[in-house]
Structure formats: structure tokens, C-alpha cells
Amino acid sequence: MSNESSMSEAELNNRIRILEDNIRQLIEQAAAASGEQNEARIADRLSQQNEELERLTKERDARSKSAPPKK
Template identity: 75%
Template sequence: MSNDDLLSLDELNDRIAILEDNIRQLIEQAAAASGEQNESRIADRINQQNEELDRLLKIRDARQKK
């Protein structure tokens, strides 16, 4: 069991909202970034944030089905 499994639904929703905001900001940075290295670094962060978002959404969905 991960620490995220112990979060309340409100805490989980807060973390999901933060991740969604982070992803929006990273997409804006990617649009403004120049240079392949910057774009690659931002793309890696976007992927990382999306993976975390997907994981938390699965936890929330599983909890809401109970």
C-alpha cells in the first residue's frame, strides 16, 4: 500500500488538481522553449506528471467504485 492509498478523497483530488495545473504550465513552457535540450527536458517532465496523474486517477476511481 502506497502513501497515496492513505490520502482522503479531498487530498487525492487536491493532488490531482495540482498535477493537472503542473501539466498545463509545462505545456506552456514547452511552447515557449527554444532548443532541443529544453524541449526534451520539459517533455520528460510532462510524461512524469502524466504518469503520476494517471496513477492517482486510478486510485480515486477505484475508491469511488467501493
């Protein structure tokens, strides 16, 4: 896991886009998965991706609140 405070705003936004895409793909996989083991594995990955997305989104929001207004 990377340190969010060392990421540039562009890197942070890119990572958020990647996580959103990963989550979309995991949801599609979950819909197509059969078998308890596959479903559990996908659910675990989905939970991890959602946690990281929430953490990065909070970091981005905190930065935008503390940043000086753009001219």
C-alpha cells in the first residue's frame, strides 16, 4: 500500500480511477461467479478495494479543503 500523503493530486486521482474500475470489474465477476469459494474471494477483494477507495477519497477531499483557492 502506498502512502497517500506522498502522492501528487494527479497520482491520487489516477489511483482512485483505477480502484473504481477494479470495483466495477469485481462486481461483474461476482455476478458471473459460481461456487462459494469464488464468491468469498471476490467479496474479500471487493471489500479491500472499497476500503482503499474510501481512504483515498477522504485524502483527496481533505487536500481540496486545505488547498488555497485556484485563480
